[in-house]
Amino acid sequence: MTAKSAELPASFASGSVLARRNPTVKLALLFVVSLAMVFIFDPVTPAVLYVVALAAVVASTRLPLRTLALGHVPFLAFGLGILMVNALSRPGYILWDAGPLRITAEGLSVGGSLALRTLVIGILAIGFIASTDGVALMGSLHQHARLGSRITYAVLAGYRMLQEMPREWQTIRQAHAVRAQLRPDGSLPSGLAAYGRAAFALLVVSVRKGERMAQSLESRGLGLTPRTTWRKIPLTRTDWLMAAAVLAVLGGIVYASHVLGFLEGYDALFS
Amino acid sequence: MSTVSNAPTTPTPARKQRYGWRVVDIVVASVVAVAVGVIFWAWSAAWPLIEGLTVAFPPAAGLYTGGWLMAGVLGGLIIRKPGAAIYCEMLAAIVSGLLGTSFGMSVLVSGLIQGLGAEVIFLLFLYRKFNVMVAMLAGLGAGLALSISENILYNMLWAPEWQLAYVVCAAVSGMVIAGLLPWLAVKGLARTGVLSSFAAGRTADV
Numbered sequence A: 001m002t003a004k005s006a007e008l009p010a011s012f013a014s015g016s017v018l019a020r021r022n023p024t025v026k027l028a029l030l031f032v033v034s035l036a037m038v039f040i041f042d043p044v045t046p047a048v049l050y051v052v053a054l055a056a057v058v059a060s061t062r063l064p065l066r067t068l069a070l071g072h073v074p075f076l077a078f079g080l081g082i083l084m085v086n087a088l089s090r091p092g093y094i095l096w097d098a099g100p101l102r103i104t105a106e107g108l109s110v111g112g113s114l115a116l117r118t119l120v121i122g123i124l125a126i127g128f129i130a131s132t133d134g135v136a137l138m139g140s141l142h143q144h145a146r147l148g149s150r151i152t153y154a155v156l157a158g159y160r161m162l163q164e165m166p167r168e169w170q171t172i173r174q175a176h177a178v179r180a181q182l183r184p185d186g187s188l189p190s191g192l193a194a195y196g197r198a199a200f201a202l203l204v205v206s207v208r209k210g211e212r213m214a215q216s217l218e219s220r221g222l223g224l225t226p227r228t229t230w231r232k233i234p235l236t237r238t239d240w241l242m243a244a245a246v247l248a249v250l251g252g253i254v255y256a257s258h259v260l261g262f263l264e265g266y267d268a269l270f271s
Numbered sequence B: 001m002s003t004v005s006n007a008p009t010t011p012t013p014a015r016k017q018r019y020g021w022r023v024v025d026i027v028v029a030s031v032v033a034v035a036v037g038v039i040f041w042a043w044s045a046a047w048p049l050i051e052g053l054t055v056a057f058p059p060a061a062g063l064y065t066g067g068w069l070m071a072g073v074l075g076g077l078i079i080r081k082p083g084a085a086i087y088c089e090m091l092a093a094i095v096s097g098l099l100g101t102s103f104g105m106s107v108l109v110s111g112l113i114q115g116l117g118a119e120v121i122f123l124l125f126l127y128r129k130f131n132v133m134v135a136m137l138a139g140l141g142a143g144l145a146l147s148i149s150e151n152i153l154y155n156m157l158w159a160p161e162w163q164l165a166y167v168v169c170a171a172v173s174g175m176v177i178a179g180l181l182p183w184l185a186v187k188g189l190a191r192t193g194v195l196s197s198f199a200a201g202r203t204a205d206v
Helices: A023-037 A044-061 A065-089 A105-131 A134-144 A149-179 A192-219 A237-259 B014-019 B023-045 B047-053 B058-079 B084-099 B106-124 B132-153 B160-192
Strands: A094-098 A101-104
Touching: A023 A044, A023 A105, A023 A134, A023 A237, A044 A105, A044 A237, A065 A101, A065 A105, A065 B047, A094 A105, A101 A105, A105 B084, A134 A149, A149 A192, A149 B023, A149 B084, A192 B023, A192 B160, B023 B047, B023 B058, B023 B084, B047 B058, B058 B084, B058 B106, B058 B132, B058 B160, B084 B106, B106 B132, B132 B160
Parallel strands: none
Antiparallel strands: A094 A101
């Protein structure tokens, strides 16, 4: 089990322009752009948005090409799946057919739009994850988004767990290798039942750890008010500038696409 | 591992004890949600494959969706407090989103809707009953919330019969994968003793 966070540690882009921006602002922007994408159903607008977003992320994080490409893999796979399903299943003008399979122009257009939407959200998520430290994110949400301190620290505890999970999983599998019944050829069972057992053990360990963490948090006075924060996460004018710039570019591209006649909304699904 | 697990409980009135969240509730809910979030992530990775397999009859993919509904029921069954199902489902969805599924930040909305579906059932039983029937009903509620919301959001092109088939598939999947399975998991957890500081680990009805 290799979580993707392991491939994209925050340190990859630490110190870059984007890494110095406020995490809450970055998260809010990611959310706003994702939301805006939901209303766009033509392939041109998301394509332009993707190119611009890619350029912006590359310029502001200086991620190595390899990391960037690896991060794209799940989004590409998903996008390709969407494109194929839509191209094959959507009714419309038939471009190509062979027996039961046929590809329609409408399917290609809508499928391409949905696939590109995945890539836009994907590249922004890559930029966000690569440039944001989880602890700083929670601290910032606590400071700037009024997230309660009990939830903040509970989630931080969960975050720590997430980092340790691959190692935990390995430990459990190794323990099973020592104690569980092996297959006749001496190898560790790797079927669904074996993974189920390991997953259950992981759950047990998680609950037990959570309880211990809660105890230590409470003994350190979590939940008492007022709280002060030790390391303040800065929220500067540059952050607001970035937010304004991103929204302006998003609005500008969508508007230009509308003026040029490319933009299509929900109606594209029914044409 | 020591078996001393008396979570510190501050003396509070009975009402607050029943419905208020202790620190241990929040932390364990978060930790469980994160663990399930990783499962969601793996579950999502296989989604394109499922979509490909069900291309002849897409509503059948509803049978797969129960896997994304486990967190809410599991959290609700362990914590037994108002909001536990929504919190766990949302946090698990966010974790899977941050690990990088292609659903992007739309998981925030899905997590909220699906968590709400399970939460409503626990609320209907006033957070007093947590037997296998309630668990399966909560899974069913989550399945209905998922399929109906997706019919409105994504499947509006489908014929009504397909939409209905999707609802039925998701409901069955929710009941079994997200209802029965978490209930069995909690039962197993209770047997190991790790839930001793929770009502779920002390009462006999799990």
